[in-house]
Amino acid sequence: MENIRVLIVDDSSVMRKIVERSLRQAGVELSQVFEASNGAEALGSLQENKVDLILCDINMPVMDGLEFVKQLPGVPNAKGIPVVMITTEGSEGHVVQALSAGARGYIRKPFTPDQVKEHVIAALAAKS
Amino acid sequence: MSSANPALVSGESRGCWIPLLQVAVQEVFETMLGSHLETPPESFTEGKLDITAMVGLAGQLCGVMTVRCSAKSAARMASKMLGIDADKAGPEIWDAIGEVCNMTAGNFKNKIRGLGDGCMLSVPTVITGGDYNLHSLTDTGALRITMLFEGEPIVVSLELHS
Numbered sequence: 620m621e622n623i624r625v626l627i628v629d630d631s632s633v634m635r636k637i638v639e640r641s642l643r644q645a646g647v648e649l650s651q652v653f654e655a656s657n658g659a660e661a662l663g664s665l666q667e668n669k670v671d672l673i674l675c676d677i678n679m680p681v682m683d684g685l686e687f688v689k690q691l692p693g694v695p696n697a698k699g700i701p702v703v704m705i706t707t708e709g710s711e712g713h714v715v716q717a718l719s720a721g722a723r724g725y726i727r728k729p730f731t732p733d734q735v736k737e738h739v740i741a742a743l744a745a746k747s
Numbered sequence: 748m749s750s751a752n753p754a755l756v757s758g759e760s761r762g763c764w765i766p767l768l769q770v771a772v773q774e775v776f777e778t779m780l781g782s783h784l785e786t787p788p789e790s791f792t793e794g795k796l797d798i799t800a801m802v803g804l805a806g807q808l809c810g811v812m813t814v815r816c817s818a819k820s821a822a823r824m825a826s827k828m829l830g831i832d833a834d835k836a837g838p839e840i841w842d843a844i845g846e847v848c849n850m851t852a853g854n855f856k857n858k859i860r861g862l863g864d865g866c867m868l869s870v871p872t873v874i875t876g877g878d879y880n881l882h883s884l885t886d887t888g889a890l891r892i893t894m895l896f897e898g899e900p901i902v903v904s905l906e907l908h909s
Contacts, residue, residue: 631846
């Protein structure tokens with residue numbers, strides 16, 4: 620996986636850095652990394668930046684990850700961009716909610732770089 | 748969101764929660780920090796724990812989880828999580844221990860059969876300084892474990908409403 624442009628959405632700056640580090644450790648070559656601390660910021664970022672993949676937390680202030688995924692199809696630049704949720708909310712109900720809202724994958728925290736890679740590969744494959 | 752489930756927090760149910768709490772925190776440290784936590788010897792004294800991260804739980808399981816450690820340990824956690832020098836860790840120290848508490852709480856609740864979607868977590872809060880008393884208004888006593896992270900104590904507590 621080369622030249623991937625990714626948007627990482629999490630209210631924790633540490634977690635955003637960990638996700639980026641995990642992607643790099645997993646061998647994903649990132650050409651650009653954009654960050655947002657909630658869903659509303661992420662929607663704004665997507666109006667200015669083109670990305671190939673979005674990794675998104677669920678529990679965030681202002682706009683949570685589920686609402687972000689629901690609103691994503693309304694952003695002109697964002698149609699078809701795969702979203703993988705990364706969250707502590709690991710119950711079956713949350714997974715179903717996220718996938719029903721449009722997410723392509725679901726990673727539970729704590730996670731390993733290999734788990735991130737597996738979901739990212741699947742999400743990008745489904746896109747192409 | 749459903750209200751607190753008394754059966755869930757009964758003494759009988761809670762009897763097996765200490766091992767679940769230990770596994771939950773161990774998995775977080777092993778997966779996200781690459782560190783194995785040790786059990787302290789019986790004679791171990793905790794010393795000064797001046798950083799506290801807190802996450803609230805609401806719904807069928809209602810209360811607060813805290814993770815306490817020294818400032819040095821919190822800096823080591825940030826260092827391990829981010830691949831930075833512990834001596835150069837700044838405000839990310841608080842974010843790091845907040846995430847450790849958040850992931851421990853999430854991992855713990857995901858291990859309790861039947862809890863499922865019935866419990867939500869708050870965003871983490873971090874307190875610096877050890878000279879305070881916590882009055883959480885819980886009524887069932889706290890579950891509390893102490894583990895060693897690189898020889899330094901990490902205290903994880905879960906206080907619950909019935």
